[in-house]
Amino acid sequence: xxxxxxxxxxxxxxxxxxxxxxxxxxxxxxxxxxxxxxxxxxxxxxxxxxxxxxxxxxxxxxxxxxxxxxxxxxxxxxxxxxxxxxxxxxxxxxxxxxxxxxxxxxxxxxxxxxxxxxxxxxxxxxxxxxxxxxxxxxxxxxxxxxxxxxxxxxxxxxxxxxxxxxxxxxxxxxxxxxxxxxxxxxxxxxxxxxxxxxxxxxxxxxxxxxxxxxxxxxxxxxxxxxxxxxxxxxxxxxxxxxxxxxxxxxxxxxxxxxxxxxxxxxxxxxxxxxxxxxxxxxxxxxxxxxxxxxxxxxxxxxxxxxxxxxxxxxx
Numbered sequence: 435x436x437x438x439x440x441x442x443x444x445x446x447x448x449x450x451x452x453x454x455x456x457x458x459x460x461x462x463x464x465x466x467x468x469x470x471x472x473x474x475x476x477x478x479x480x481x482x483x484x485x486x487x488x489x490x491x492x493x494x495x496x497x498x499x500x501x502x503x504x505x506x507x508x509x510x511x512x513x514x515x516x517x518x519x520x521x522x523x524x525x526x527x528x529x530x531x532x533x534x535x536x537x538x539x540x541x542x543x544x545x546x547x548x549x550x551x552x553x554x555x556x557x558x559x560x561x562x563x564x565x566x567x568x569x570x571x572x573x574x575x576x577x578x579x580x581x582x583x584x585x586x587x588x589x590x591x592x593x594x595x596x597x598x599x600x601x602x603x604x605x606x607x608x609x610x611x612x613x614x615x616x617x618x619x620x621x622x623x624x625x626x627x628x629x630x631x632x633x634x635x636x637x638x639x640x641x642x643x644x645x646x647x648x649x650x651x652x653x654x655x656x657x658x659x660x661x662x663x664x665x666x667x668x669x670x671x672x673x674x675x676x677x678x679x680x681x682x683x684x685x686x687x688x689x690x691x692x693x694x695x696x697x698x699x700x701x702x703x704x705x706x707x708x709x710x711x712x713x714x715x716x717x718x719x720x721x722x723x724x725x726x727x728x729x730x731x732x733x734x735x736x737x738x739x740x741x742x743x744x745x746x747x748x749x
Contacts, residue, residue: 492523
């Protein structure tokens with residue numbers, strides 16, 4: 435490859451012509467974020483910048499054009515990629531970079547290929563690009579994004595876990611399935627932070643639910659409901675949903691539930707929304723606890739979204 439600086443400038447010029455202005459700005463922002471993260475994690479900043487810059491090269495083409503590209507380059511798409519157009523740009527984009535742009539660096543190609551769904555075997559550069567695509571400053575803010583931005587400079591794998599978990603929650607809200615690779619990546623990371631063991635071997639999801647229910651009742655949580663999600667989704671076995679009157683009570687309730695479950699041996703994988711405390715989410719793996727202010731609960735209406743799940747109410 436020619437001098438990296440010259441090559442990056444040539445890529446910027448080409449992408450500025452081929453991508454929409456908004457997509458190009460996003461790509462530059464991802465590149466800058468990736469370079470910043472690379473410096474923190476002792477990875478080549480130039481390589482990270484380049485990978486971030488070209489990660490969306492597949493967005494230069496429509497889904498139909500991407501399928502034509504894949505066919506002409508003899509790339510076989512899996513069933514998920516064939517059924518979900520938004521996923522096509524990552525694997526086909528990586529193939530285009532290799533076959534047409536002459537990029538042979540496998541770390542860069544891996545980062546582009548897996549930047550949408552992840553991979554259980556992804557390396558450090560791929561993790562950086564996956565996260566930079568999510569946390570770059572032009573992204574519209576959403577609950578939990580600030581936490582992921584902080585984690586990206588503290589613990590890459592914890593940041594990956596939080597980002598994947600958010601994606602699953604987002605898809606669950608739309609009642610859409612998760613890509614198998616994303617689920618495999620998530621479960622591998624969960625095992626790392628569970629000491630290499632499946633949590634259910636140590637503490638069953640039903641036991642965690644019982645402990646959380648008792649803790650919520652001790653703090654007088656209102657409208658306490660559990661949804662059994664086994665066989666419906668792989669996100670969790672149970673959702674536990676409750677309401678409170680104000681943010682201070684939401685924080686106190688979250689602290690109490692975390693304390694009781696920690697005493698029992700459960701691991702908190704992520705917490706979202708604690709600062710504003712309008713919707714606090716506590717993820718214990720097979721149990722996810724949702725603490726809402728009343729108006730937020732009515733707005734998001736998880737019980738309606740998961741109407742097929744068996745429901746149990748508690749006094």
